[in-house]
Amino acid sequence: MTALKEAPTPESGEKRALKPRRGRLSVGAVIVYVSATVLALFWLVPLLWALSTSFKTEQAASLGQPIRWIPEDWSLDGYKVLFERGEHLTWMLNSTIVSTIVTVLTLILCVLAAYGFSRFDFPYKNVIFASIIAGLMVPGQALIIPMFDLVNALHLSNTYWGLALPQVVAPVMVFILKRFFDGIPRDYEEAAKIDGAGHFRILWSIIIPLAGPIMAAVGIFTFIGSWNNFLWPLIAATDPSMMTLPVGLGTVAGGYGLFYAQTMASAVLGALPLLIVFLIFQKRIVEGVAGVGLK
Amino acid sequence: MTVKTETPDEASAATARQEALAPQKKPRSLAGLWFVLPFFAAYVLFLVWPTILGLYYSFTDKSLTGRPVSWIGLDNWAEAFGDQRAWDALWNTAVFTLYSTPPLVIIAIILALLVNRARKMGWFLRMAFFAPFVLPVSVVTMIWMWMYQPDGGLVNHYLQLLGIQSPEAATLWLQDENTAMMAVVMTTVWWTVGFNFLLYLAAIQSIQPEVYEAAAIDGANWWQQLWGITLPLLKKTTGLVIVLQLIASLRIFDQMYLMTAGGPNRATEVAIHYIYIAGFEGFRIGYASALSYVLFVLILIVSIVQFRIFSREED
Numbered sequence: 001m002t003a004l005k006e007a008p009t010p011e012s013g014e015k016r017a018l019k020p021r022r023g024r025l026s027v028g029a030v031i032v033y034v035s036a037t038v039l040a041l042f043w044l045v046p047l048l049w050a051l052s053t054s055f056k057t058e059q060a061a062s063l064g065q066p067i068r069w070i071p072e073d074w075s076l077d078g079y080k081v082l083f084e085r086g087e088h089l090t091w092m093l094n095s096t097i098v099s100t101i102v103t104v105l106t107l108i109l110c111v112l113a114a115y116g117f118s119r120f121d122f123p124y125k126n127v128i129f130a131s132i133i134a135g136l137m138v139p140g141q142a143l144i145i146p147m148f149d150l151v152n153a154l155h156l157s158n159t160y161w162g163l164a165l166p167q168v169v170a171p172v173m174v175f176i177l178k179r180f181f182d183g184i185p186r187d188y189e190e191a192a193k194i195d196g197a198g199h200f201r202i203l204w205s206i207i208i209p210l211a212g213p214i215m216a217a218v219g220i221f222t223f224i225g226s227w228n229n230f231l232w233p234l235i236a237a238t239d240p241s242m243m244t245l246p247v248g249l250g251t252v253a254g255g256y257g258l259f260y261a262q263t264m265a266s267a268v269l270g271a272l273p274l275l276i277v278f279l280i281f282q283k284r285i286v287e288g289v290a291g292v293g294l295k
Numbered sequence: 296m297t298v299k300t301e302t303p304d305e306a307s308a309a310t311a312r313q314e315a316l317a318p319q320k321k322p323r324s325l326a327g328l329w330f331v332l333p334f335f336a337a338y339v340l341f342l343v344w345p346t347i348l349g350l351y352y353s354f355t356d357k358s359l360t361g362r363p364v365s366w367i368g369l370d371n372w373a374e375a376f377g378d379q380r381a382w383d384a385l386w387n388t389a390v391f392t393l394y395s396t397p398p399l400v401i402i403a404i405i406l407a408l409l410v411n412r413a414r415k416m417g418w419f420l421r422m423a424f425f426a427p428f429v430l431p432v433s434v435v436t437m438i439w440m441w442m443y444q445p446d447g448g449l450v451n452h453y454l455q456l457l458g459i460q461s462p463e464a465a466t467l468w469l470q471d472e473n474t475a476m477m478a479v480v481m482t483t484v485w486w487t488v489g490f491n492f493l494l495y496l497a498a499i500q501s502i503q504p505e506v507y508e509a510a511a512i513d514g515a516n517w518w519q520q521l522w523g524i525t526l527p528l529l530k531k532t533t534g535l536v537i538v539l540q541l542i543a544s545l546r547i548f549d550q551m552y553l554m555t556a557g558g559p560n561r562a563t564e565v566a567i568h569y570i571y572i573a574g575f576e577g578f579r580i581g582y583a584s585a586l587s588y589v590l591f592v593l594i595l596i597v598s599i600v601q602f603r604i605f606s607r608e609e610d
Contacts, residue, residue, distance in 0.1 A: 032412040043423050109337060116328070116330025125331075137602070138342060139594045143587070144570070144574075147341070149352075149580065150344065150348065169337050227431065230432050230433070250436070274430065290496070
């Protein structure tokens with residue numbers, strides 16, 4: 001950021017030019033930092049504009065009013081209306097419950113399975129493993145029709161379990177965890193076995209503590225994926241009181257029509273939870289994405 | 296469904312398979328089965344079973360209204376292959392892919408190259424470019440639909456201010472069938488390019504500095520280094536990005552459903568959307584299942600190609 005402040009002023013460029021080697025660099029650096037800043041601000045325009053509008057009065061936010069980035073009359077009316085309506089809190093609660101169920105169940109099922117595949121040999125192991133590999137290629141979106149039927153048959157439509165369970169099966173997470181477990185040396189386990197520890201004890205007190213970072217990554221990505229899932233909850237939750245945040249925002253709040261301050265306030269509220277998650281776990285998320293390409 | 300949801304770690308399948316082929320010495324007992332069983336049971340119930348069920352339905356006239364089901368053989372399939380609306384939906388999916396993939400690759404590379412050089416602002420830049428990716432799709436579409444408003448929306452306002460657009464001939468964006476798909480693509484690029492950007496940034500940062508030092512000694516300027524070193528070394532990442540993009544594009548649905556509802560005049564009606572319409576608005580589960588299976592097979596083909604490419608590279 002310091003470089004950014006210096007960059008646009010010609011004096012600082014001259015100052016740098018006095019130092020022979022860095023001076024040459026700084027011409028390119030100025031271009032890089034200026035264009036990076038401009039692009040980043042450009043990229044943030046939609047978010048900033050939504051934020052700005054959400055704090056305007058409906059009158060000032062309506063179409064045809066002059067574009068003002070800083071509201072003339074700050075107003076919380078957009079938010080107030082939403083809280084009086086209360087739908088957003090319900091949707092947010094639903095999303096939290098569903099995503100938590102999905103994340104916890106995914107972690108439990110995948111950690112157990114990964115441990116089983118990593119540390120044991122058992123009948124039909126390769127067959128089972130190969131069939132799960134095949135599952136990687138099955139697109140969930142193409143299964144919505146039979147999945148809807150299945151969830152209905154299980155009497156789970158418009159329930160948290162109906163929303164969550166179809167999202168729990170994540171073969172890719174089994175692979176990620178298995179690969180990590182494979183890399184953990186067996187020495188600790190051998191020692192624990194001699195001390196009489198069972199399989200669960202070994203998994204719980206040796207493997208899982210060592211796998212903390214990778215499990216956190218799996219958990220964060222599962223949570224974000226589930227929170228932002230749109231198609232399945234759109235189909236599985238027809239009752240507005242069971243809608244998740246993306247579905248509620250898309251179907252109900254999308255109909256707020258010309259009340260733009262209100263619409264943008266709901267967009268800002270809808271953006272907040274995951275933006276906070278992102279800011280807290282930024283490093284892990286960035287590393288997690290990077291890991292996809294760097295194998 | 297969206298361009299993003301599936302955490303695209305499919306490439307890891309390749310490594311996983313190698314490992315499965317070369318099992319190490321492990322105790323052979325049933326204990327392992329018990330660990331695997333809960334996942335496998337959920338897998339069979341929520342993945343294998345719907346896959347079989349969908350295939351079965353595609354041969355029936357099953358309806359959402361719940362009337363008795365009867366076997367109608369290949370009727371649905373024959374109808375699907377002769378359904379102009381289905382072909383149009385596939386075509387729109389292809390158009391979306393063709394429009395969205397190049398910017399999602401090129402802009403990602405440019406952003407990554409910039410951020411790689413602007414290290415002091417790294418944190419801020421990464422946040423700015425990647426933050427949209429974590430937003431729910433409806434938040435993204437709400438904001439963009441409003442920015443696209445023809446009369447007084449932010450996009451047209453600035454285009455007119457810059458003299459690119461005349462106020463009399465304001466672009467209708469989402470309401471014009473010539474621009475609707477482009478508008479959805481621009482929104483998608485803004486929303487999802489951050490993911491590819493991070494992939495490229497990681498790839499660029501993993502290039503050994505010695506390579507550049509050697510090139511610099513040979514007198515290569517930054518332009519020559521870019522084309523001679525950086526871009527060739529990003530080939531593998533580009534392959535990964537393109538394949539992931541292809542698979543994600545075949546599953547596209549959310550943005551169109553929310554922004555244009557497939558319109559105007561079905562110009563943005565994509566494959567999943569038509570399946571959704573056939574199943575949940577037309578109540579024809581059997582027919583929608585046949586349509587799903589056509590898409591399923593297409594995605595499967597792309598995935599198998601991907602699987603082959605990347606497992607070969609791992610060898």
